[in-house]
Amino acid sequence: MFxxxxxxxxxALRVLPGVGPKSAQRMAxxxxxxxxxxxxxxxxxxxxxxxxxxxxxxxxTFTEESFCGICRNVKRDGRTVxxxxxPADILAFEQSGSYSGHYFxxxxxxxxxxxxxxxxxxxxxxxxxLAQGEIQELILATGSTVEGEATAHYIAxxxxxxxxxxxxLAQGxPLGGELEYLDGGxxxxxxxxxxxx
Numbered sequence: 001m002f003x004x005x006x007x008x009x010x011x012a013l014r015v016l017p018g019v020g021p022k023s024a025q026r027m028a029x030x031x032x033x034x035x036x037x038x039x040x041x042x043x044x045x046x047x048x049x050x051x052x053x054x055x056x057x058x059x060x061t062f063t064e065e066s067f068c069g070i071c072r073n074v075k076r077d078g079r080t081v082x083x084x085x086x087p088a089d090i091l092a093f094e095q096s097g098s099y100s101g102h103y104f105x106x107x108x109x110x111x112x113x114x115x116x117x118x119x120x121x122x123x124x125x126x127x128x129x130l131a132q133g134e135i136q137e138l139i140l141a142t143g144s145t146v147e148g149e150a151t152a153h154y155i156a157x158x159x160x161x162x163x164x165x166x167x168x169l170a171q172g173x174p175l176g177g178e179l180e181y182l183d184g185g186x187x188x189x190x191x192x193x194x195x196x197x
Contacts, residue, residue, distance in 0.1 A: 006032070060105040060122050061087045070094075070103065077101045079136040083126070083155055085109055085143060093141075101139070104129075109147040110154060123155065130162040137165040144171050144189070 002010070006028060013024040031039040056063045058071035070076060070090070080101030084090060085108060093099045106121040118124065129135060138159045142148035152168060159166040172190020 055105075059090075059103045060107065060125070061090055061103065075100075078134060080139065081126075081129075081135050081137070082139040082141050083152075084141045085148065085151075089141060101137075106142070106151065109142055109145070109151040111147050118154065121151070123158070126155070127158050127162075130158060130164055133162075135162075135164055137167065140166065140168045 009028045010024040013027050052064050053062050056068040083104045140152040142152045156166045
């Protein structure tokens with residue numbers, strides 16, 4: 001129905017999460033009708049980012065340098081490492097201002113069905129760092145999905161084998177949350193994860 005170039009643009013936009021055919025069509029038309037300069041800037045920025053951004057050699061987050069700013073920061077506690085699934089998780093921790101250690105980014109979680117194993121997540125890199133003996137605590141901040149829990153369990157075993165303290169983020173009732181609005185799974189998890197005060 002559309003010209004080949006417009007179809008190609010719409011298909012390219014569909015690689016973004018949550019963008020279906022209609023959204024891609026609206027975006028493509030908006031860029032072509034009203035934001036041609038913005039579209040060119042977007043294309044240049046994407047190309048520069050794809051060419052220039054890679055993984056940090058320390059934590060595996062995105063960076064243009066060998067080591068990211070967090071890994072280079074000597075004021076941060078390198079003995080504590082928080083294991084997260086994505087670079088966006090680091091941003092959430094940093095915005096909270098409550099964590100001053102290092103990170104390790106998995107870029108996903110274990111998923112045998114999808115063929116994602118430990119080596120695909122860089123867990124071998126984490127294991128070699130654990131073996132060096134500098135890390136004293138691992139904080140597991142993977143998601144509470146089945147895959148996230150399995151990933152946390154797998155990494156916890158690595159930590160214990162290397163005599164590292166392993167902790168898991170508390171999960172359950174959110175601050176300011178009303179119990180009547182929580183789903184049963186969240187409430188059960190909160191109840192099972194309770195602690196003495």
